[in-house]
Amino acid sequence: MLIFQLAVILIASKIAGDISVRLGQPSVLGKLLIGIVLGPTVLGLVTDTEILKEISQIGVILLMFIAGLETDIDEFKRTAKSSTSVGIAGIVMPLALGYGAGIAIGLSNIEAIFLGLLLSATSVSISVQTLKELGKLKSREGATIMGAAVIDDVLVILALAFLMSFAGGDVNLGMVVLKKVAFFAIVIALSWKVVPWVLKKFAPLQVTESVISAALIICFLFAYFAEYTGVAAIIGSYIAGVAISLTNYKTEVTHKVETISYAVFVPVFFTSIGVTAQFSGILENLGLIVLLSVIAIVSKLIGGAFGAKITGFPWKNSMAIGAAMVSRGEVALIIAAIGLENNLLTQDMFAVLIVVVLLTTIVTPPMMKWFFSKTTQPEEMALKKNA
Template identity: 25%
Template sequence: MPHSVSLINTVAAGLGLALVLGFLAARLRLPALVGYLLAGVIIGPFTPGFVADASIAAQLAEIGVMLLMFGVGLHFSLDDLLAVRKIALPGAIVQMAVATLLGGGLAAWWGWSPGGALVFGLALSVASTVVLLRALESLGLLDSFTGRIAVGWLVVEDLAMVLVLVLLPPLAGVLGGQGAAAGAAPVWQTLGLTLLQVGGFVTLMLVVGRRVFPWILWQVTRTGSRELFTLCVVAAAVSIAFASAALFGVSFALGAFFAGMVMRESEFSHRAAQESLPLRDAFAVLFFVSVGMLFDPRVLIERPLQVLAVVGVIVAGKSVAACALVLLFRYPLGTALTVSASLAQIGEFSFILAGLGAALGLLPAEGQSLLLAGALISIAINPLLFTLIGPLQKRLSVRSSFARGLASRDDPLAELPVSTEARYLSRQVVLVGYGRVGRRIAAALAAHDIPFVVAEQNRELVEKLRAEGMAAVWGDAAEAAVLIQAHIARARVLVVATADAINVRQMIRTAHTLNPSIETVIRSHNEDEARLLTQETSATVFLGEQELAQAMAQAAVHRAAPAA
């Protein structure tokens, strides 16, 4: 009974206080998660008054991470992951290396052991997937190409951290810690076994899971029971995550992510995402509360300069490295800034690694306190960084010739080939985005023999489209140079099929500046945003739910109307 009461107290105090402080933060025009973090600090063991059970809160938060990653998997297909592999894989590895060097260098300067410095640097190098997803969802960027780059980047980081967590115990003795147990396997053998386990898990999920789990979901759907459907979705997320950790040594979060990816093959994936949304939101709040409970405010007073240095590595060091890497891969400045803001925080994997490092005698006690302080501050200010992307990009473009050069770099994919047919370059449609919506629009235009030019930020996709003989230009359509290359001045219609809600206004303004008579058609996922866009622009705005409702209503009226 005491344990169950502790569970109820923790959930009631955590959610109740998070609601109050989250509401106050929102009224003060601050991110609601700042209130959630403060709620955790208040009910944590380092502040007077009621103290919640930190171990229970941490377990509840782990469930939230699993459900959230499952939801991401439902929206993130294997094709999406492969589409960004050329930037996400090398980018994540190099960025982690840079951040590890920066954090490890700080720790070494403070006099820590090499092992402690390594663990500290690695903990600073990996960002929180939970924080990233909440930020991308709130901005409507989760389904955009930039959002897929950021999510793919963090998936690579998570895979790398799985290897780190497995290899650290046998390497602890060499690094100055307590060392591996007697008779432990050599490092190379442990690494090989880990790679086999992770590879086996991914193969099993993608080969077997893509057929089995959608079939199970279909069988449950046939019963007509909503609660069974919801139970199937939640059970799949949690049980697959647990099995992946128990059998393959993969993290709960990564297991749940791949579970969502294979469930996406089902035609009911959108319904599964909607059914699990309330649980995901509630447990995600508990995650932020649990982070706040681990924070000891005294570290801000006792070690203020060290805290500032840690926050500097997380917010500035990682961001600059990520921005430089994305620009080196010749992606637009806006994409580079968005990815940089996405990575300017640390979270769940950092806490797990810090706990393991402390248990192995590698990370000193102050290391955990500094990591938690850095996590709390970086998570709190991360949403504010996203709000600065637009103004910063505009300011750099106006005042910096270097930034303007980045937007107009000499790149063959940024210009239409000279051999492009003349019919594409007069009274054509400029189609921004070639995702799930853009492909269908392109097919309809082609079926009616209407010429169009695709503007797309995915370099690999532009190469593929050109190989198929389609007119396509690479770059961010918010930049005038990209629309100019798409011959917007002679176009008839601008169609924005991308989910990027941040730059759509800039696209419309630029298009009307270059072609005052052009018609614009855009999409929106948010009713309030759609209303604002309709008021602020002359564009025709399509809201997904509204269009679906109208089509279904017309079908129902047509079938229900009495015969003439």
């Protein structure tokens, strides 16, 4: 059954992606939508099995690994201030509006704060693919988006741990913070000294594709360590990619990992997002879904854009950055599952938020396409500055 599902996903995702591009949209939009068609909601050809989830997880890890490989570290350093501003502003506005909406619909203070935190999460895995297709991943905007995503992820997880300690969850806040600090300290040290050494030692081995194997080992271990310490696995794989991008093996690893990833794993990831969609009971909660979707999209868009604008980006470029932060993706789904498990979300609210997360993910690629088509190019910015 799995083999058949993989064949269906690969055929459908490639065709849907091509149609999406022909219609003037990023290919990832077609891949997301075809997942809904293939899933239980429409055709039922693909089901959300555990093994499909695992393959999908590998897909998103590899996608963020590639993003790390293609990161310009000098540009990343230059945009640190902008990334921090975008990350923080992109949390404050969704948190405030989400809390307000929670209170308005009758949630308790703790539940409303949890809702705000869930809407504050962001996942740029979808945005990464769109940035690649638009040729913007290595731009100043791309570096800002990637940095902001890391900051957003860490701050939301820390805030969630703080909230859970008050909500009666079995959470040691000091240990949570310590784990995060330990993660970044250790992976930075490993990236600086150990990663180049490992690649250098693997390169002369008399086996096929030794360097690529070493790179994937590093990627998966960093992702595992990130997840183990409470940081998203995608952050670990992204940092692994950045570490390898600073070595002489960057080009070889990038080329071959892209081949592996885009042939199988990444299409499964994009399509599986649509497959997981459950629309049962949607009509009964349609008003709430619309309200929370509008809050989720507008708050992240405006919050991220404001954070970029106050650090020197033109408004059009700022809006493009804000648009890239809109998708909540798998990060919000994980937080929603935590809320359901700890009785901070009812089953009905959980179902509503799954649809909201899906909608934010679907609207992100066309929004990015539109806003980036309006952005001021670097040379134009320079001319205006010197005028």
